[in-house]
Amino acid sequence: MEGSRSAAMVLLLTFVCTILCVCKNVAAELPRFEHPARGGGGSVAFLVVGDWGRKGHYNQSLVSHQMGKIAEDLDIDFVVSTGDNFYDNGLHGEDDPNFLDSFSNVYTSRSLHKQWYSVLGNHDYRGNAVAQLSSYLRKIDSRWLCLRSFVVNTEIAELFFVDTTPMVEEYFTNPGDHTYDWRGVLPVKSYVANLLQDVETALKESKAKWRIVIGHHAIRSISHHGDTRELVDQLLPILRANGVDLYINGHDHCLQQISDNQSPIQFLTSGGGSKAWRGEMDKSNVGVVKFFYDGQGFMSVTLDSSDVEVVFYDVSGRALHRWTMSKFLLSSLM
Template structure:
């Protein structure tokens, strides 16, 4: 059974493991406790290879950066356990690819939501909205299962098998999910609106753009003035964006990377393309969202800040 797209909130990772979820979005709140009312977190994706393909090295650097930033949580953007997800609560891959890999103290964050199906670790959850309340406003994360949008998963799945028991009938599921997302985005009074999915909307990576998301999801993001769309799927690190528009950020370098396999893209929009392993960090305040890309050795590849008032970004 193919599992995984996003991630769930755990002692360490904010993740959604989606086996074809119900479309109804659940709103959860998590307070920000830093004295400066900032929020810091890491983003990693496409890991889950029992430490191989430099997964362990990426995890080590995540721990170092996590300690430096005093992070609040980690977001994983999917494909968490290769090749076919977890086969049950006692699957040894859970320990081999997660518990025994992400061991740095900075990554062990208390979960304030609810207990997990794997004690003190990961939880199976639905597409959700996570609210992080700041004294000067709020940042909301809208975590969306993008698997059901991809037509080929239904028409030409290859050797993969999927559990669509909570998705079918597919058209109704997608319609409900888009309706709920649009409604919640319109209701939001958050200073920042981040949407997190697994598949790319704008990407120069091997998989290329997911046209179904371009046609169905992107118009909703644009209409509701979403600030960032964060994804994995392509095994690379990537920043695509222009002033005044949504920034598209890919962090799919958690383990195996695809070197040299790129799609053409406008160099004015493509601020970073790195086809090696690595991860991202974020530091969010009321006025700025700063994000930094790191390679497997912890070297800074690219850093930028997205200014809320001017809708511009710049290097720093």
């Protein structure tokens, strides 16, 4: 009964926020969702996967299978999706069978039947972006929650989901053959300015021990797309000034960890949910590259009040890279 009430509340809030995002373009407090940590605020565990929605192809189903195993081992609280949820051009509408074919019918492990918190990627904007935000999809699969930008509060950590696609100028100035669904984000300059203001305000007001920001596009990357100039110029200064610990993204179809060269921020890419890319770019001027893998896989994050652990896994479930840090040490670097 408690789970049903919680699902109903999330459904109602999702619907209201979707309407507001489509109909208004004004600065407002980011929608917030409460996801209490286990054991009275003791610990949180979640998986991160990005760039996955290919109807099980390009090893998406294999990645899903391994995610189910790790999710069971860690007894995760939820799953984070870093965007590009449905290829190649998002969803066509609320009844698009791609939602079932690429999400519900792929992530079938019982351990993955937890809340999924998702942001939109640039491929999602190429379809009916508003459809992905619709509360109707939650009637099809109650795990699904996708908004443009929002906050998830777990008590010991707050996760700030940021809609990065409208920040990238190229999608407006040089869209090529692609058509983007910009409903709800125009005029884009005021949308981005209001969003950055909202993110900054939410970070300043946060009392959580850990602050984690999630967007689709990379701030720092040595893979195919590289750094996102607009995020480096506009978003990164806000993160540095407000004690953000982790920035997590997809977009580049790889797994990587890069340390900021001016703050304790770790840039973590988890974009290996299906089709992966080969090769890496120049490593200069991006920070300290701690890990790079150009294949399919996903990431786990576990944290308590004092420590965080990040693990990257490949398509066979093998742990490729493990990074741990105490909050005390992170704070001493600030």
